[in-house]
Amino acid sequence: MSQLLEVSGVSVSFDGFRAINNLSFAIGSAELRAIIGPNGAGKTTFMDIVTGKTRPDAGHILWGDKSLSLLGLNEAQIAREGIGRKFQKPTVFEDQTVEENLLMALKAKRGALSVLFWKPASADMERVRALAAEIGLEDALGRISGTLSHGQKQWLEIGMLLAQEPRLLLVDEPAAGMTPAEREHTTAILVEAAKTRAVVVVEHDMEFVRRLNCRVTVLHEGSVLAEGSLDHVTANKEVIDVYLGR
Template sequence: MSTLLEVSGVSVTFDGFRAINNLSFSIGDAELRAVIGPNGAGKTTFMDIVTGKTKPDEGRVIWGEKSISLLKLSEAKIAQAGVGRKFQKPTVFEDQTVEENLTMALKKPRGWMAVLTYKPTASDRAKVVDLAKQIGLTDALERKSGELSHGQKQWLEIGMLLAQEPRLLLVDEPAAGMTPEEREHTTDILLEAAKTRAVVVVEHDMEFVRRLNCRVTVLHEGAVLAEGSLDHVTSNQDVIDVYLGR
């Protein structure tokens, strides 16, 4: 499997606190990875660095076959290069229908003229129907997004990110606040997405991570503490001491 993202020797300090400490991490082209660790381990800061929200003090973040440095790109350019990020709280356009939300998110030219004159084509509509099927919202296409349940809004936001055809999807605590049935469906969506792109899931819910059945990276104090299957990392004494024993 070729490497899609390589983070190497990255450190960042905020007001004397070292949030990321010589972090090295890589993910393959179509790989599903879970990132776990106690609060303050650097999970969110890691995503902030990859998406360009935070610039590290040192280290490299290399992307794709052409080995592009993401540290030289703006947040918008990183998104255009194929990095999509889902935050914990879903952000959808509540007054628009599910169909309109997905249509707006499709990968299209973003110049003001293109946006003003845009009319969905038959191919665009087919893509939206396909995306709705992927996220399990086919029956809700005509519904206003504000009427959806918390779980459905999360799925819609994942669908909006998939609409942009990212090569890497960063997902922050997707299972938070969901019912068991919604969690199960979220697992299915992420497993399906990871067949054609890299997906990194930051999560606290161990049952959810177990269902993903993927390689797990444990962060602690801004560095990788352990890596491997969930059984492997949860039997690691250091991981038990700093995270699971709490």
């Protein structure tokens, strides 16, 4: 598996507090990875750095086949390179239908002026139907998004990100606030998405991480403490001390 993202020796401090401390690890081009760790471990800051929201003080972040440095790019340029991020709280257009939300996400790839005059072609409608099927909302295309359950809004937002065809999807605590059935469906969506792109899930919920059945990176005080299968990392004495033992 080729490498898609390489984080090397990255550090960042806020007011003297080192949030990320010489962080190094890599993500493959079609890989599902979970990142876990206690509060303050640097999980959100890691995502902020990769998406260009936060600039590191030191280190390198290389992207794609050509090892492009992401540090010279702004947030919009990084998004165009194919890095999508889903925050914990779903952000969908509540007054629009599921179909309109997905169409708008497809449109986001076009220039500002062309969006004003854009009319969806049959291929666009087919893509929207395929996305709706992928996230399990094919029967809800005509529904106003504000009427969806919390879990369904999360799936719609994942669908909107997938509409932009990212090569890397960063997902923050997707299982939070979901019913058991919704969590199961969320697992299926993420596992399927990771067959054709890299998906990194930042999560607190160990049961959800176990369902993902993927490689796990444990962060502690801004650097990698352990890496491997969930069973491997949860048997690590240091991990037990800093995370599971609390």
